[in-house]
Amino acid sequence: xxxxxxxxxxxxxxxLPLAAFFTLFFVAPLGLLVAISFETERQMTGTLGLGQxxxxxxxxxxxxxLHDTLLVGAKATxxxxxxxxxxxxxCTRVSARWQAVLIFLVVLPIVTSVVVRTFAWIVILGRHGIxxxxxxxxxxxxxxxxxxxxxxxxxxxxxxxxxxxxxxPLITTLQRIDPNLxxxxxxxxxxxxxxxxxxxxxxxxxGIIAGTILTYTACVTAFVTQSLIGGSRLLFMPMMIxxxxxxxxxxxxxxxxxxxxxxxxxxxxxxxxxxxRSRAARLYG
Numbered sequence: 116x117x118x119x120x121x122x123x124x125x126x127x128x129x130x131l132p133l134a135a136f137f138t139l140f141f142v143a144p145l146g147l148l149v150a151i152s153f154e155t156e157r158q159m160t161g162t163l164g165l166g167q168x169x170x171x172x173x174x175x176x177x178x179x180x181l182h183d184t185l186l187v188g189a190k191a192t193x194x195x196x197x198x199x200x201x202x203x204x205x206c207t208r209v210s211a212r213w214q215a216v217l218i219f220l221v222v223l224p225i226v227t228s229v230v231v232r233t234f235a236w237i238v239i240l241g242r243h244g245i246x247x248x249x250x251x252x253x254x255x256x257x258x259x260x261x262x263x264x265x266x267x268x269x270x271x272x273x274x275x276x277x278x279x280x281x282x283x284p285l286i287t288t289l290q291r292i293d294p295n296l297x298x299x300x301x302x303x304x305x306x307x308x309x310x311x312x313x314x315x316x317x318x319x320x321x322g323i324i325a326g327t328i329l330t331y332t333a334c335v336t337a338f339v340t341q342s343l344i345g346g347s348r349l350l351f352m353p354m355m356i357x358x359x360x361x362x363x364x365x366x367x368x369x370x371x372x373x374x375x376x377x378x379x380x381x382x383x384x385x386x387x388x389x390x391x392r393s394r395a396a397r398l399y400g
Contacts, residue, residue: 288322
């Protein structure tokens with residue numbers, strides 16, 4: 116047992132290939148990106164400074180794009196949680212056969228190309244798409260709703276595309292909750308809803324945090340979905356980075372925008388992790 120807890124030096128050698136791969140294809144490119152972001156000239160003449168960061172942070176339009184991107188990710192993540200939690204809860208309550216079917220349906224979008232799914236949503240959300248035709252047929256609106264090339268459409272599609280990232284961690288966490296705890300709560304007089312809010316929901320918080328982190332980071336960086344559904348009228352950070360790097364060939368500014376975007380997302384993730392630890396300390400402390 117002691118040997119398992121304290122690996123020998125030669126055991127660490129097994130991790131060297133992975134460490135080398137991680138360093139070569141992640142750490143080194145990230146370091147190069149940060150270095151380029153300090154170039155003050157578009158031609159990258161070697162003059163270093165914070166000019167690219169200042170150019171971004173002092174421009175209200177750039178800050179608005181950052182704000183909109185982070186907010187759209189939050190809305191899509193919240194939508195995933197609202198629809199994904201009941202689905203995950205249902206997966207843990209049905210028989211093994213139906214559970215396999217539901218998990219297959221949850222995982223199915225992952226094995227389908229995101230481009231194919233996004234183009235399918237363009238057809239669904241279009242002016243003469245399935246959703247608008249149904250709304251008009253039911254008399255809920257006198258004219259087609261503008262779902263495509265709108266923030267609403269982007270949030271809906273992001274939620275559908277990234278739903279598995281929310282549901283799968285929730286299923287894992289809910290399966291680990293001892294059912295005897297719910298039975299004991301109900302035996303002590305608590306109703307179904309009180310048991311859920313006092314027992315099930317707090318114990319499933321690790322799954323909620325894990326799903327939220329995975330879903331949020333995927334939503335804010337979903338270049339294909341944001342571009343195709345949002346169109347040219349909506350600008351988000353991934354598209355801004357692409358335009359600066361590929362269209363305008365302004366690599367230093369694109370690098371600075373990438374670093375600012377990455378740091379912003381990491382700060383939100385750090386806040387979620389801190390919230391999870393604080394909540395866990397109060398529950399198990």
